[in-house]
Amino acid sequence: MASQPAVSSVEIVQEVPNSSVEDDTNVDLGEPVKKRCKVDDPTPLNEEQLEQRLNGILCCSVCLDLPTAVVYQCINGHLMCAGCFTHLLADARLKDETASCPNCRCEINKNLCSRNLAVEKAIGELPTDCQYCMRSIPKNMLERHEKHLCMDRMTKCQYHRIGCTWQGIFHKLADHEEGCSHLKKTGVEVLKALEDIDRQANEEMRMLRSIFDLLSFEKITYHDLQMKPYRTDDFITRLYYETGRFSALGQQWVIKARINDDQRNPTMMWERKISYQLVLKSKISSNSIDVHFVVLKGPFGNAKIKPLIYRFDFNSDKSECPYNYLPLPDSNECNKLLSSKTINFRVIMFQVPK
Ligand SMILES: [Zn+2]
Ligand SMILES: [Zn+2]
Ligand SMILES: [Zn+2]
Ligand SMILES: [Zn+2]
Structure with a gap:
């Protein structure tokens, strides 16, 4: 639903060659006339506008963020970032449905969808600001610039x-x-x-x-997950994050996260921290499940998370572990995560043998 802007801007571009000039007086064309005028307008393009329009065209049609890693497309060309793509596939698997493109409802899976290398490379060429000197640097050169070249680093x-x-x-x-x-x-x-x-x-x-030591356990599982932001309906609404359900170690789970450990008003604080908890969603009757778990950046995430292992013994009375810090280097890294529309990460779970 939120994907409309990206789709329509692609269509404008495609429409131009086909649109006939012979019938410009036709009032019936309605909406497209306006859009076509915009494209045909010969006034020089403001660079910022161009950048914004490219952002709209190259963004993921699900989360609307610019993909930072691999980009997939459905057979009709709708783009999805790797995080959203795997999320859709995992959701469909859990609901026992066929996964479909949220834009055109065509079937999607790893065989039908292909990567779009041109889009991946084009995104790398888009400018972004260096966090130290504020100069505009192509995305694919930013890391090197910030680490080794920037005089203000x-x-x-x-x-x-x-x-x-x-x-x-x-x-x-x-x-x-x-x-x-x-x-x-x-x-x-x-x-x-x-x-x-x-x-x-x-x-x-x-x-x-x-x-x-944990890697030699018998039962190990990993999942690449996506956390989406939500708001509570309290008087002062609070931001929290949640993943969809996922199955691991024979049970259903979700991961929830909150900012500054649920302080009343995190926006008043300069320092930002994310903490997360693992929640067991299945009903377990007798035995408890003792797990170690660790959250990592994963293949589609771009957060700099340090590995830190937590442990909790889940049972029918205790289905939620306490909130644990997501080990990020600083508030800046945390703000970067909060500014993107979804947070992609990998969780690895190790079941402690009885
Ligand atoms: Zn996405
Ligand atoms: Zn599609
Ligand atoms: Zn710089
Ligand atoms: Zn010194």
């Missing part, structure tokens, strides 16, 4: 390994490092900083080891 002092906490804009780095107080530290002071680094490395090592 945030950097750390090279002596952060021995405890310097200085952080700042790249073009001020050289000045700082020249006079960095950590150059004059004694061996004892440096040792203290190295111990902190070791502690952190050990922590990460322990996390990796526990992931390897």
Whole structure:
């Protein structure tokens, strides 16, 4: 339903060659006349307008966001981002129905739909703003620019390994490092900083080891899910996120998420955090299900999520685990997620053997 703008703008472009000039006086043409005038208008195109129109044409016809990864199309050419495409297929599987394109209702599946490489590449050429210098950079070059090239990018002092906490804009780095107080530290002071680094490395090592332990469990399952935003109907409405139901380990589940752990008004806070919970939807009678779970970026997501394993023992009285933080590097990353219309991620679940 929300897909109309994208579809109609594609049609305008296609309409032009066919539309006959001979009958321009025909009043019966109604609406298309106006649209055609727009396209034929010889006034030079404002770059921003062009960009907006391209956004409308290249966006996913389901979530209306610009796809960041693979783009699929139905046999009639309607575009779907990989996240929406797999979501539609999974939904249909759960309802035991044939999946269909939300635009034209034709059947969709992995054989009928193809990727659209031209659209994927065209999206990469669209400009986007660097978060540090605000210059307009093609999407496919943004990561390299922000990491290595931008003169305004945030950097750390090279002596952060021995405890310097200085952080700042790249073009001020050289000045700082020249006079960095950590150059004059004694061996004892440096040792203290190295111990902190070791502690952190050990922590990460322990996390990796526990992931390897979990990987040898008998029952493991992963799902690529999509969270959509909703609002509560309280007096002050609150934003929350929810996935569709999915089946894993022989049960039905959903994942819910909320912002700033349900503070009354997250918009008042500068800092943003997302926390999520796993909810068991099936009724289980006797046994409990003890699971470890971890949320990752997955193949269609673009959030920088650190792996953090949580554990909960689900039973008939406790079907919801507490809200756990989604480990994101900072509020900026969280805001990026909130600004997109859906959040794509992968959840891996490991059932603890009895
Ligand atoms: Zn989509
Ligand atoms: Zn279609
Ligand atoms: Zn920049
Ligand atoms: Zn320093």
